[in-house]
Amino acid sequence: MEKQPRLLCSQLSVGGRVCDVTLSSSFLSWREVVDSSKKRTAANVYGPLKAAGSHCVPVCEIIAIQETEEDCPSTNVGKWQKVPQNPAGSNQHAFTVSYVERTLKHRWRCSEVTLHCPDRKLCLQWVQAIREQLALLTIRPKRLLVYINPHGGKQRGKRIYEQKVAPIFSRASITTDVIVTERANHARDHLKTEADLKKYDGVVCVGGDGMFSEIMHGLISRTQCDSGVDQSCADETLIPCGLRIGIIPAGSTDCICYATVGCNDPVTSALHIVVGDSQPLDVCSVHQNNAFLRYSVSLLGYGFYGDVLMDSERKRWMGPARYDISGVKTFLSHRYYEGTISFLPADGSVGTPRDKIQCRSGCNICQLPSADKAVYKVEDSISETENKDVWQVIRGKFLAINAACMSCACPRSPKGLSPSAHLADGTADLILVRKCSRLDFLRHLLRHTNKNDQFDHPFVEVYRVRQFRFTPRYQETDSELDLREAEGSSSKHFFTQICREHQACSCAPTHSSWNCDGEILPHGAIQVRVHCQLIKLFARGIEEQSVFEDPSYALCAI
Numbered sequence: 001m002e003k004q005p006r007l008l009c010s011q012l013s014v015g016g017r018v019c020d021v022t023l024s025s026s027f028l029s030w031r032e033v034v035d036s037s038k039k040r041t042a043a044n045v046y047g048p049l050k051a052a053g054s055h056c057v058p059v060c061e062i063i064a065i066q067e068t069e070e071d072c073p074s075t076n077v078g079k080w081q082k083v084p085q086n087p088a089g090s091n092q093h094a095f096t097v098s099y100v101e102r103t104l105k106h107r108w109r110c111s112e113v114t115l116h117c118p119d120r121k122l123c124l125q126w127v128q129a130i131r132e133q134l135a136l137l138t139i140r141p142k143r144l145l146v147y148i149n150p151h152g153g154k155q156r157g158k159r160i161y162e163q164k165v166a167p168i169f170s171r172a173s174i175t176t177d178v179i180v181t182e183r184a185n186h187a188r189d190h191l192k193t194e195a196d197l198k199k200y201d202g203v204v205c206v207g208g209d210g211m212f213s214e215i216m217h218g219l220i221s222r223t224q225c226d227s228g229v230d231q232s233c234a235d236e237t238l239i240p241c242g243l244r245i246g247i248i249p250a251g252s253t254d255c256i257c258y259a260t261v262g263c264n265d266p267v268t269s270a271l272h273i274v275v276g277d278s279q280p281l282d283v284c285s286v287h288q289n290n291a292f293l294r295y296s297v298s299l300l301g302y303g304f305y306g307d308v309l310m311d312s313e314r315k316r317w318m319g320p321a322r323y324d325i326s327g328v329k330t331f332l333s334h335r336y337y338e339g340t341i342s343f344l345p346a347d348g349s350v351g352t353p354r355d356k357i358q359c360r361s362g363c364n365i366c367q368l369p370s371a372d373k374a375v376y377k378v379e380d381s382i383s384e385t386e387n388k389d390v391w392q393v394i395r396g397k398f399l400a401i402n403a404a405c406m407s408c409a410c411p412r413s414p415k416g417l418s419p420s421a422h423l424a425d426g427t428a429d430l431i432l433v434r435k436c437s438r439l440d441f442l443r444h445l446l447r448h449t450n451k452n453d454q455f456d457h458p459f460v461e462v463y464r465v466r467q468f469r470f471t472p473r474y475q476e477t478d479s480e481l482d483l484r485e486a487e488g489s490s491s492k493h494f495f496t497q498i499c500r501e502h503q504a505c506s507c508a509p510t511h512s513s514w515n516c517d518g519e520i521l522p523h524g525a526i527q528v529r530v531h532c533q534l535i536k537l538f539a540r541g542i543e544e545q546s547v548f549e550d551p552s553y554a555l556c557a558i
Ligand SMILES: Nc1ncnc2c1ncn2[C@@H]1O[C@H](COP(=O)(O)OP(=O)(O)OP(=O)(O)O)[C@@H](O)[C@H]1O
Pocket: 148, 149, 150, 151, 152, 153, 154, 180, 181, 182, 183, 184, 185, 186, 206, 207, 208, 209, 210, 211, 212, 214, 250, 251, 252, 253, 254, 255, 518
């Protein structure tokens, strides 16, 4: 790692040990001074030893710095007053640095270190130097608009925000305007029409995927409206949103938070907001003809996941457990649906859903500008020259039709619906689960929860797509049906005719609805298009463990 020029270097005391402390434009580091005679001079003066070895904190992961004031009650006046900390009674000057510490499973915590200085002048010099470095991090938000859904998940949104998040924002000197929602779509409508967005550096939602969806809809609609773009036109190029969105997870699935951060932990998410992370995200627009229906960033699911959602909405009072009950019930009902899917395959440059390349922080595929994505060729991908811009059509009977614009990893399925889907590559993975036995479908579902490949079944197909359309059989036009019927026998033709004329009879085709990021979309026939990097989150994608297990990272620039 390249050595950074030092801005400041002093011998200060940390936990009673004398340390060489260095500040560069990238790192704050401290390392114990080892005396050849092994005398711990600082310990004799300041107290017991606490820490050993070397420490290095990237400046971009410092949350805050403050002069330390250690108070205790005075015996004479019964009031709290500042006292010198060291037993020798000499003046104590110290500053405390709060910084990000990584713990297990992608969780971040706010750690603190107090550095004691021999005099006040040096202490102020350090505080000022670190503050100056923090001020250069202009990517960090200063003012946020926060929406809290008090009824999401286990109804703990308000408490989570007040107890775990607000203290972190306040320590990082972030000011907030907080709105506790009073009804569904309150946040969406406020963002769409009322909020003075110029005042803010970002919008934060406290809740689950449904609450995130409200914020996203509000921001995208507002941005299009302000730019004169008509979102009801399926072919419009949408304008990316300027404000980043932060998600403090307090919902039932928290899939969007989990798949972009690696865990659903409110403190971790708050810290990603404070350091000003930025993760672009693809958004699917969903239309029916030229009517705009919804946006989706995680799951668009017809059949199984549509039915689970429909059933679970009636059980909202159960909280997150509703999905387990409805999941089992829907699995047992084993309904299949007939229809036609057409899709436009993605460029081979973005890989394939089965290439086992996972989207991680700084993902190379997502960093390619859209136009350059065709530069790279992946050997086993669909041949671009043959299939680019050619719609492919698949007809059949399906238990589930799922489109995943991101992995959809969540606590229920830590690798997600499509483990190799990318957050910001401009594509979605289209997963078709054809009619099969209950046992086979169960095997497929259970593979979402273990290491086995859920696509490795003869009844499952998966494609990386830029656009797709679905028409359930009952909505197919006469010409489409005639075409299909011409393919079958004359007796089948006769039977189908009867069914079309008697929709209520027992052999009439059943229909499902779409699960659009956890919201029900009753329309069967839809057209979907992926908009590359339409929004940005306060996140950085899931970090490789090696980022913080690499010893050179910890010993950087010392
Ligand atoms: N004050 C409110 N009263 C009732 N409903 C609300 C309120 N504020 C928001 N909502 C709605 O509550 C629904 C569910 O919220 P949320 O997504 O936060 O939790 P969840 O459904 O339990 O979690 P997940 O979406 O992760 O499964 C959202 O669709 C949102 O529109």
